[in-house]
Amino acid sequence: MNVPKLRFKDNNGNDYPQWKKQNLGNISDITKLAGFEFTEYVTYQDSGNIIALRGLNVKNNTLDLSDVKYIDNSDFSKLSRSKLYINDLLFTYVGTIGEVALINQNDKYYLAPNVCRIRHYDNVNAIYLLYIFNSNIIKREIYKYLTKSSQPALSMENIRKFKVSLPCLEEQNKIANFLSTVDKKISNIEDIITNLENQKKGLLQQTFNQKLRFKDENGNNYPDWKKKKLGDICKFTGGGTPSTSILKYWNGIIPWISSSDLQTNTIHKINISRYITNEAVSNSSTKIIPKNSILIVSRVGVGKVAISNCVLCTSQDFTNITEINGNTIFYAYLLKYKMEQLTQNTQGTSIKGITTSDIKNIKLIVPTEQSEQTKIADFLSAFDRKIDNQKAQLEHWKQIKKGLLQQMFV
CATH class of the missing domain: 1.10.287.1120 (Bipartite methylase S protein)
Structure with a gap:
């Protein structure tokens, strides 16, 4: 077997024994909730004390309990093998394959469909097993046994065949x-x-x-802020997308961005990965946007705001402020704040876009x-x-x- 590059020594400074390859089924007990158990003995409720852990509850090495179903009225006498105990490892084996989490509490959880339980034997550390499932070892085993169908899945039999590296x-x-x-x-x-x-x-x-207010250089209060309409203090420029079927429009020297290139939580970062040619600018609706302009996503991804750190072009998802009478960074933060208020106030509805006219009419106190x-x-x-x-x-x-x-x- 391959030898790990990083090993530990025992308390006397000596090497531990060589690692051994083991079938997962030889070092743990692996089971799932059978289909008939689910249909005959499990009753879902929206409240209660006992939680059935589904695939969506196992994410990023932990339990995600933001959306749970309770099964307090189920027939637990028929569900003994699906009861979960501290240090049981959960593993998603249908749909989203390979998510894992450790159980941290007794008498609280049972298995639901699409998640299997891996209960280690005495010669195995549960946290070590969790890290094995985060490694490329398990990723290779998953790929080896994964069914190539519209709904990816693993059988319990094949999960038991997983080869894992086991030190003492x-x-x-x-x-x-x-x-x-x-x-x-x-x-x-x-x-x-x-x-x-x-x-x-x-x-x-x-x-x-x-x-929260600042003082001037003499320690005095600044004057009161005044109301302004955004359209009265700046100029606007739109964007567009050159035809992707015309190769000579692409791989040029002019950065071109879409809404996905902006981050949600900052105005200072743009991920530029695509470039267009001067000919693309001449033959499409995209425009040259100067450095230090404010970029507002007004269609797909509404609410994102950034400051251009270079000359660039944008897609039609943007309404761009190319000139502003004031501090650009201040206005970018203010507009980001206002756009987030807009999306929060319409939470629960689908925001497909906001028009340039609406943006021009945004009222600010500055x-x-x-x-x-x-x-x-x-x-x-x-x-x-x-x-x-x-x-x-x-x-x-x-x-x-x-x-x-x-x-x-x-």
């Missing part, structure tokens, strides 16, 4: 503890990002409701002094840089984990 229990424990430390670091950074983004929402609300606009823009940009720094750390640690999994599980 003591080394499993060390691997599990080590990788859990890395995961804890990742989780902590994710929590920091979530908290920062929540703080940012509060800061935006306080800033644009004028509860600082009369551009120096106050600049202070707000600098303050919010600094907060975004703090979030970006944490996101960079998160990606760094995710890459570390990926590398560790590749070195440990070969």
Whole structure:
């Protein structure tokens, strides 16, 4: 078998025994909820205490309990094999294949369809097994046995045939503890990002409701903000898509973006992956948008806002502000805030687009002094840089984990 590049030593500094290849069915008990059990003995409810875990409840190595069904009135005497206990591993085997999670509580969960239960034997660490299922080892096994049909699926028989690498229990424990430390670091950074983004929402609300105000260079209050209509303080330019069937329009030197190239949570980043030619600009409705323009997604992906960091062109999904009387970054944050309010106020309905006329008629309350606009823009940009720094750390640690999994599980 392949030898892992990264190994642990025992407490005396000696090598542990070589890893062994094992069939998953030899180191664990694997079962699912049978179809007849589900139809005859399971009763779904919208409230209760006992949860039936479906495929949608197993995501990203954890239980997602945002949408659950309860089965308190079911015939539990007929469902003994589907009862779940602490450290049982759940594995989705139909549709979305390969999602896993560990059970963390007794007397709370039962199996639902499309999820199987893997209960490890005494010589196996449950957390180690979870990490095995995150590795390329299991991905290769899934691909080997996956049925090629309209509904991808694995049989219990084939899941039991999965080949897994198994060190001695003591080394499993060390691997599990080590990788859990890395995961804890990742989780902590994710929590920091979530908290920062929540703080940012509060800061935006306080800033644009004028509860948070800045002082001028002499420590005095700035003048009261004034109402303005967006269309009175800027110019607008639309976009378009050159014909994709005409090759000479593409792979040029002019960046061209669609709404998917903008991120949701920042105005400062654009992912540019496509370029067009001057001939494409001349023969389509797309336009040259200057650097430092405000890009507003007004059709597919309504609500995204960004500042162009270079000269570029956009698709017809955009309404672009090419000139503005004021601090561009300030207005980008303000418009992002206003667009998010628009989407939140219409939550539950499908927003297919907002017209240029509607955007021009957006009413704003803004600082009369551009120096106050600049202070707000600098303050919010600094907060975004703090979030970006944490996101960079998160990606760094995710890459570390990926590398560790590749070195440990070969």
